[in-house]
Amino acid sequence: MQSLAGQRFETFWSQLAPTNNIKKLAIVGSERPQNFGCLRNKHLCHFISNAKDALREAKSLGFVISTILNNYNDIIILELTKSKETNLGLLALAEEYLSDGGKIIINGDNQVGVKSFLKNISKLWPADITVIKKKGRIAVYKKKTKLFGHCRKYQDFQINRDGYYTRSDMFSPKEVDKGSQKLTSAFSTKLFGEVADLGAGWGYLSKEALRLNDKITKITLFENNYAAYLASKKNIADKRATFRWASLEDLKNLKLRFNHVICNPPFHSGHPKDIGLLRSFIFQSCRLINRQGNVWMVFVSGVYSESELKEYFDNVKVLYKDSQYFVCRLMKPKAKRYEYD
Numbered sequence: 037m038q039s040l041a042g043q044r045f046e047t048f049w050s051q052l053a054p055t056n057n058i059k060k061l062a063i064v065g066s067e068r069p070q071n072f073g074c075l076r077n078k079h080l081c082h083f084i085s086n087a088k089d090a091l092r093e094a095k096s097l098g099f100v101i102s103t104i105l106n107n108y109n110d111i112i113i114l115e116l117t118k119s120k121e122t123n124l125g126l127l128a129l130a131e132e133y134l135s136d137g138g139k140i141i142i143n144g145d146n147q148v149g150v151k152s153f154l155k156n157i158s159k160l161w162p163a164d165i166t167v168i169k170k171k172g173r174i175a176v177y178k179k180k181t182k183l184f185g186h187c188r189k190y191q192d193f194q195i196n197r198d199g200y201y202t203r204s205d206m207f208s209p210k211e212v213d214k215g216s217q218k219l220t221s222a223f224s225t226k227l228f229g230e231v232a233d234l235g236a237g238w239g240y241l242s243k244e245a246l247r248l249n250d251k252i253t254k255i256t257l258f259e260n261n262y263a264a265y266l267a268s269k270k271n272i273a274d275k276r277a278t279f280r281w282a283s284l285e286d287l288k289n290l291k292l293r294f295n296h297v298i299c300n301p302p303f304h305s306g307h308p309k310d311i312g313l314l315r316s317f318i319f320q321s322c323r324l325i326n327r328q329g330n331v332w333m334v335f336v337s338g339v340y341s342e343s344e345l346k347e348y349f350d351n352v353k354v355l356y357k358d359s360q361y362f363v364c365r366l367m368k369p370k371a372k373r374y375e376y377d
């Protein structure tokens with residue numbers, strides 16, 4: 037189903053699309069290329085994102101794809117993310133790569149604070165058009181001389197309060213996630229051989245795994261978010277670590293099997309809860325361990341239940357539980373799941 041941002045954009049574009057001389061157009065901030073299905077000449081439209089799976093989909097729709105905006109465009113569409121810092125960083129970048137006479141279109145849901153975001157930028161840069169629709173807003177800005185250069189810093193990696201390189205467009209950028217911390221205590225001294233870190237983010241679990249388990253021979257970090265993948269490379273300087281920018285989709289045909297999988301699985305894609313995504317992580321973990329292998333996972337309490345895990349594993353052991361999290365060691369993948377590959 038088309039998202040609200042997509043419906044809003046489509047209505048706006050059919051009624052108010054800037055018509056004069058659009059040669060090149062870029063989209064930043066969005067992980068939903070299907071929101072821009074109404075754009076014609078997709079071969080002239082760049083879809084720019086960190087997310088490998090979103091880029092794959094954008095490519096299949098006919099967009100030109102990239103992880104970075106570094107070309108001039110006549111129109112740049114910024115779809116707001118939930119992070120204000122990310123939005124300001126992207127606005128600064130968009131401003132930099134807007135051709136003379138070009139326009140920036142900002143589209144955002146109320147849920148991510150579009151009203152206050154537009155209000156704040158209008159102090160420096162009043163919008164030409166603002167449309168209120170579908171629980172959000174869309175606004176158009178004509179090119180001015182650079183006003184938001186001071187926000188370019190949000191595109192850089194910063195060292196967070198726990199000493200790791202991160203950026204606002206990745207999971208738990210300001211500090212180590214509490215659930216991940218619980219997981220590292222559970223697997224300390226228990227890991228050996230070849231380990232996979234699924235959805236490795238900026239690398240906290242792997243860095244700790246390597247520090248706390250000297251019997252690990254190799255650890256492979258798999259991560260969908262390109263910026264997080266780059267940050268993890270900056271955070272981990274250990275020859276045993278291998279880094280893969282990959283989504284779960286890319287792992288479907290992976291033949292490698294591991295002694296251990298470590299994982300703090302995501303359960304949101306964008307804003308809505310996405311239990312399907314969480315289940316895919318459990319399923320892939322179960323597939324990627326060898327027959328004697330172990331999966332070490334942490335869950336936010338109430339999102340997924342211990343009993344559901346028994347659909348995938350014969351042996352489910354809860355190692356830690358409090359009101360917020362539970363940490364499990366999962367063994368003996370169910371035969372039918374295991375044979376799936």
Ligand SMILES: C[S@@+](CC[C@H](N)C(=O)[O-])C[C@H]1O[C@@H](n2cnc3c(N)ncnc32)[C@H](O)[C@@H]1O
Nearest residue numbers: 207216235236237259260261283284300301302
């Ligand atoms: C809850 S975070 C855990 C991050 C890190 N392991 C930690 O403990 O701090 C889940 C991670 O999974 C990544 N992710 C989400 N969907 C993915 C997918 N389809 N394939 C691979 N990684 C994905 C997210 O980008 C995020 O970094």
